[in-house]
Amino acid sequence: MLSPSQVWAQEHQIYSLDRVATSSLRLHVGPSVLAKTAIPATTLLILLYLAISALTLVQSSTFQEALHGPVLCEYIPDAPPRRQEEIRNYLGCEASSALVLFAGVAAIGLVPVFAMTYLSVRVLRFRADLFGTVLVIQGALKSKRFGLSTAYVRLDATSGRRIPYLQIVESASASGRLYLRDVHTPLMPAGDLLAVAEAIESGRRPEPFAGQAIQTAMALRRLASDPLARSSA
Structure with missing residues (x-):
């Protein structure tokens, strides 16, 4: 039993x-109609803001210099072969740590995007x-x-x-x-x-x-x- x-x-x-x-x-x-409207709209605005900010940063001269080095680095191939490495090190033509910093900031910026996207889907599908x-x-x-x-x-x-x-x-x-x-x-x-x-x-x-x-x-x-x-x- x-x-x-x-x-x-x-x-x-x-x-x-x-x-x-x-x-x-x-x-x-x-969720209210206000929540179903405001939360997805806020998510889209955040995505748009981050996209514009990333595009502006990538096109900036500071980022390009950090990526490729100073403009003078483009003329290194015209220098004698034995001195090219010395000139490259002197001018800092190697990619700097700014790229690592940019990647870290971008990864952190994606956290609220994922959170808001999840919240938007949850509100709309509930x-x-x-x-x-x-x-x-x-x-x-x-x-x-x-x-x-x-x-x-x-x-x-x-x-x-x-x-x-x-x-x-x-x-x-x-x-x-x-x-x-x-x-x-x-x-x-x-x-x-x-x-x-x-x-x-x-x-x-x-x-x-x-x-x-x-x-x-x-x-x-x-x-x-x-x-x-x-x-x-």
Whole structure:
């Protein structure tokens, strides 16, 4: 006979067909229109600025001199062969360490570009769908699936702006957050909150996870029906 913890572990691995609906519910939550516009636009401006700066630097006389040496180095082949090496060393015709410095600065400059590009893709691709009791959150590179009927869930809020979110944990390597609103967006509609609450309540969990799930579902229902709770969330 399986213990409650073993049954719960099996439910984490297999979602029964009767729990997954054929149609999905698109949750009205995610980055605001301002974020979807401002972040990609900022990324493009950064790319344009870095491209212009790099082109200006490469075409500058200082960089060309660091790359090829002084202009007089072009006339070294006209000098006697035995003195060419001496003249080259005297004029400093070898490539200087400025090239290494330029490469290092360029590599450092690419870090914010990659970060902003990733953030832009994440903002533009984000979506959250509820397939019965299975929540699918689309990220920048891949989507995450969570079984709300069996996962450990709780409501929390970020520090500072106090943005509420649903913490979802299925295992040590499978966890995520569903933010109930963004900085410049209203709280998730009441219908969406009720759908998430019903998905959480539909499963069975061992204690203390069952009690935490019930409290979380009740809090979601209160956010859906209580105007005062919605305004303060």
